[in-house]
Amino acid sequence: MSDLIHASAVELAAQIANKTVSAIEVTQAHLDRIAEVDGRVNAFLHVDADGALEQARAVDHAVASGQALSPLAGVPLALKDVLTQTGVPTTAGSKILEGWRPPYDATVVERLRDAGVVILGKTNMDEFAMGSSTENSAYGPTHNPWDLERIPGGSSGGSAAAVSAYEAPLAIGTDTGGSIRQPAAVTGIVGAKPTYGAVSRYGLVAFSSSLDQAGPFARTVVDTALLHSVIAGHDPRDSTSIKEPVPDVVGAAKSADVSNMRIGVVRELSGEGYQPGVQARFDEAVELLRAQGAEIVEISCPSFTYALGAYYLIAPSECSSNLARFDAMRFGLRTDDNGELSAEDVMRHTRAAGFGPEVKRRIILGTYALSSGYYDAYYGQAQKVRTLITRDFEAAWASVDVLISPTTPTEPFRIGERVNDPVAMYKADLCTLPSSLYGGPAISVPIGLGDENLPVGLQVMAPVMADDQVYRVAGAVEKALAQQWGGLLLDQAVAL
Amino acid sequence: MSAISRDDVAHLASLARIELTEQELNDYAGQLDVILTAVASISEVAADDIPPTTHAVPVVNVFRDDVVTPSLDRDSVLDHAPAAEDGRFRVPRILDEE
Numbered sequence: 001m002s003d004l005i006h007a008s009a010v011e012l013a014a015q016i017a018n019k020t021v022s023a024i025e026v027t028q029a030h031l032d033r034i035a036e037v038d039g040r041v042n043a044f045l046h047v048d049a050d051g052a053l054e055q056a057r058a059v060d061h062a063v064a065s066g067q068a069l070s071p072l073a074g075v076p077l078a079l080k081d082v083l084t085q086t087g088v089p090t091t092a093g094s095k096i097l098e099g100w101r102p103p104y105d106a107t108v109v110e111r112l113r114d115a116g117v118v119i120l121g122k123t124n125m126d127e128f129a130m131g132s133s134t135e136n137s138a139y140g141p142t143h144n145p146w147d148l149e150r151i152p153g154g155s156s157g158g159s160a161a162a163v164s165a166y167e168a169p170l171a172i173g174t175d176t177g178g179s180i181r182q183p184a185a186v187t188g189i190v191g192a193k194p195t196y197g198a199v200s201r202y203g204l205v206a207f208s209s210s211l212d213q214a215g216p217f218a219r220t221v222v223d224t225a226l227l228h229s230v231i232a233g234h235d236p237r238d239s240t241s242i243k244e245p246v247p248d249v250v251g252a253a254k255s256a257d258v259s260n261m262r263i264g265v266v267r268e269l270s271g272e273g274y275q276p277g278v279q280a281r282f283d284e285a286v287e288l289l290r291a292q293g294a295e296i297v298e299i300s301c302p303s304f305t306y307a308l309g310a311y312y313l314i315a316p317s318e319c320s321s322n323l324a325r326f327d328a329m330r331f332g333l334r335t336d337d338n339g340e341l342s343a344e345d346v347m348r349h350t351r352a353a354g355f356g357p358e359v360k361r362r363i364i365l366g367t368y369a370l371s372s373g374y375y376d377a378y379y380g381q382a383q384k385v386r387t388l389i390t391r392d393f394e395a396a397w398a399s400v401d402v403l404i405s406p407t408t409p410t411e412p413f414r415i416g417e418r419v420n421d422p423v424a425m426y427k428a429d430l431c432t433l434p435s436s437l438y439g440g441p442a443i444s445v446p447i448g449l450g451d452e453n454l455p456v457g458l459q460v461m462a463p464v465m466a467d468d469q470v471y472r473v474a475g476a477v478e479k480a481l482a483q484q485w486g487g488l489l490l491d492q493a494v495a496l
Numbered sequence: 497m498s499a500i501s502r503d504d505v506a507h508l509a510s511l512a513r514i515e516l517t518e519q520e521l522n523d524y525a526g527q528l529d530v531i532l533t534a535v536a537s538i539s540e541v542a543a544d545d546i547p548p549t550t551h552a553v554p555v556v557n558v559f560r561d562d563v564v565t566p567s568l569d570r571d572s573v574l575d576h577a578p579a580a581e582d583g584r585f586r587v588p589r590i591l592d593e594e
Contacts, residue, residue, distance in 0.1 A: 103572040196552035210551045239558040240551065309535035320512060327513075329587050334578030343588040344513065352515040360514055365528055367508045368500065377539065383548030385538050390549060422527055423534045439552020464553060 004029040005166040009075045009223040012169060016074035019063060023056035023074030027118050030076045034120065034167045037496045042142045043152075043162040045081050046089045047121035052076065055118045062116065071226055073116030078162035078171040081122035082129055083214065084203040085109045092205045093127040093137040093155075096326050096333045096354030106203020107235045108172060108214050115230045120168055123158030127356045128323065129179055129207045131155050132428035133418065136358045141415055144187060146454055146493050150412040153183030153428070156217070160187040163217050165496055170227050171217040176208050177311050178407075178432025180215045181444040185407035185457025188446045188489045190224045190474065191217045193432075195465050196439035197242040200235035208318040209240075211311075211436050219490055221445060221475045225253035228467070244465060252468035256475030259293030263473065264400035268304040269431050274409045277450030282406045285447045285458045288480045289404075289473070297400055301392035306385045307433040312426055313369045313382035314437070320366030323359070326351065361422065386437045393438045397463050402473055405431045407444040407457035431459055441467040445474035446489035447481065455489060500528045 004012070004026050015021045031049050038044050059074040079085065082092045084102035086109075091097045105113070112119060126136035134142040134157025142157040144150040145165040152161040156173030160183035163171045173180040175193035184191025192215045199214045206212060216227035232246040265286060270279060290296050328334040328350035329343070336349040355363070369378035396403055409430050418425045435442040441464075444457040458477055462469040482488065502525040509516045516524070570583060579586035 100576055103568050103576070197555070236560055240553065240555055242553060303541070306538050306541055309538035312531065312535050313538070324513075328578060330578075330585055331573075331576050332578070337579070337588050339588075341588060343590045346588045347513045348515040351513055355514065357520075360509075360516070360520070361524060361527060361531075363512050363514065364505060364508045364524060365531060367512045368504070368528070368532075371508070371511070378535075380548060381538050381541070381543065382535075383550060384543035384546040385541055386549040387546050388541065388543065422531055426531075426534070437549075437552070 005033045007169065008220050009072055009169045009218060009226060012075050013072055016059065016063060017069050023059040023118065024053060026074060027052050027056040027076050027120070030120055030168055037165055038167060040143060040148055040496065041145055041161050041165050041167070042140055043078065043123055043158045043165060043167055044121045045091060045124050045139055045158070048088050048119065051088065052118050052120045055113070059116045059118070070115040070230070072170070072230055074118060075170060076118045076120045076168050077112060078121065078123045078159050078168040079109070079119050080125055080156050080159045080171070080173050082125060082174055082205045083108055083172065085119065085122070088122065090122065090205070091139070092129070093125040093139065094354065094356070094359070095138045096350070098333065100332055104203065107200035107237060108231050109203065111231050117170070117230065123162055123171065125158055126155035127359050128205065128319070129155040129174055129176055130319065130358050130362055132178070132182060132425055134158060135415060135419055136356055138356055143415070144412050145496055146188065149414055150454065151186070151415055153186040153412065155179040156183050159217050160184055160189060160191065163187070163189050163219060164490060164493070169218060170223060172214055172231070173217055174204060174212055174214045175436065176211045176315060177436045178429040180217065181407050181432045181442060181457070181459060182428055184217055184444040186412035186455055188455035188493065189217060189219050190221050190443065190445050191215065192224055192228060192443040192470065193436070193441060194228060194232055194467055195242065195441045197240050198232045198246065198467065200238040200241050202235055202237040206322040208315040209322060210318060211315060219488060221471060221478045222250065222253045225249040225471045242465065247465060247468040249468050249471045253471040253475045255472060256479045258289055258473055258476040261294045261402070261473070262297060262400040263289055263294045264297050264299035264396055264403045266304065266403050266405045267298055267300045268302065269405035273427070273430070274406060275411060275450055277452070278406050278408070278410060278456050281448040281450060281456040282458060285477055286404070288477060292476055292480060299396050299400060299403060301396060301434070303385065303388040303392045304434045307389055307437055308426060308430060310382040310385040310389065310437060311429070311433045313378050314386065316362040316366035317369045317379045318366070320363045320370065323363055326354065389434055390438045393440060401462070402469050403461045404473070405459050407431055407459040411450040411452050411454040411456065435461040440464045441470050443470040443474045445477050447477060448489065449492065500525055500532060
């Protein structure tokens with residue numbers, strides 16, 4: 001049975017379709033694995049065993065009656081607790097939403113259901129996706145399966161840990177400034193941020209609306225691409241949704257052909273602050289790509305240096321506005337409603353009790369950056385810098401097809417190490433912020449272990465709606481390294 | 497770019513409708529100052545003639561057809577309200593007694 005938890009999504013779907021194994025057995029194997037290890041990992045906030053088994057049963061019925069199946073039918077998945085699923089608790093990692101059971105499905109959830117994907121439960125995250133370590137969850141930190149004393153990255157740390165701990169072969173995360181790519185890198189798996197607007201935000205609890213984007217996690221590039229193709233596509237319920245066909249990410253991932261591709265190495269995303277082991281693995285990956293026929297060019301993107309400053313003004317500004325909806329009136333927590341206090345005071349007390357420290361910090365920072373007298377110097381200037389970052393990308397596309405960098409400057413740090421130093425925490429996102437501000441697709445793929453024997457990721461960034469290109473390069477890297485290692489990086493982790 | 501004081505934080509918290517403790521006011525004043533110093537580098541960028549970017553992928557005026565579609569069921573929405581009465585949200589008083 002334990003082979004079921006180590007199998008890829010492609011293998012599981014094939015075995016379910018040809019009746020070697022039932023979807024129920026696959027789901028039960030993963031529920032058993034969660035029961036076995038999640039006490040130590042804390043990837044899940046809620047396990048929906050009954051719901052998952054019911055979805056699996058429906059897939060088995062479809063198999064028995066000879067219906068056509070989607071390529072991921074019956075494969076279990078872990079869902080970040082920031083997406084609504086009817087009747088299933090959705091907290092966004094916050095006390096302010098504790099106990100809330102949304103009355104509707106996110107579009108992502110609807111698409112997963114339609115594809116027969118089995119949703120095992122909701123995963124832990126930094127509160128409202130604000131963080132880089134999953135330590136800002138109101139429900140305790142998630143632990144990195146490679147070393148339980150380390151952070152699994154964030155904010156989608158629960159989803160990344162679930163996949164790397166073999167609790168699920170697939171997971172959904174969301175990425176605002178790196179919240180899929182950075183956790184994927186530090187847990188040794190694959191994670192992609194699709195082009196902004198490629199995946200519907202309907203039913204995604206908003207943090208920074210101009211940046212938030214849901215995307216896939218898996219242990220292989222092809223599995224990641226398959227999940228991408230299930231969740232992407234136009235949705236009239238999201239006005240920022242792109243009305244264009246989804247690029248052939250699965251075909252690109254399978255081809256893994258980078259011959260004659262022009263690949264740019266970003267000069268600004270290296271040097272001081274980058275661990276030697278991270279830089280060494282990155283340099284080796286560059287040589288692997290060159291050996292497969294890619295042309296490697298160094299590219300300078302001078303405005304990337306300002307991405308951290310622009311992001312940590314834009315995202316808190318949008319968050320201070322978005323989180324105004326948590327007003328204690330219509331849903332979620334309400335405290336101290338004793339008949340004496342006014343609605344406004346109840347609101348103040350509820351938000352004080354319901355929000356954690358990082359969320360309060362960002363709301364106040366955003367309120368400041370948007371206030372009259374400071375708007376031009378902070379929010380306005382940050383939006384102009386965003387334009388310059390976009391221009392750097394567009395200039396790069398004149399000479400290269402994709403840009404690459406390390407996904408994170410360092411290996412995963414220890415739980416507790418950066419909690420009292422917000423700026424040190426923010427620097428975990430240094431490499432992932434530029435393409436978030438630009439809006440193009442980006443992926444992280446494992447490229448080895450660093451100085452502390454912990455995972456290192458390679459980031460591939462591409463032009464808007466060229467999502468297939470990031471999968472092509474990630475596929476090539478995975479294939480070349482699989483020949484060296486005889487498998488995946490994750491095979492080198494100590495079993496939990 | 498100016499430093500941020502404890503009183504500034506109290507004012508901002510009031511605008512954002514968050515009741516902060518004395519400890520939080522002091523902690524945030526120090527931390528926000530550090531964060532603002534870290535992001536201040538963006539002011540070095542000469543960008544007077546650069547247009548702002550508000551959204552990654554520009555889209556304007558997205559309309560749907562003017563067709564009535566079902567809304568969420570009222571009871572399922574009120575089920576998760578902090579308080580409900582007579583098919584409505586029940587809220588604390590919003591006006592003074594007089």
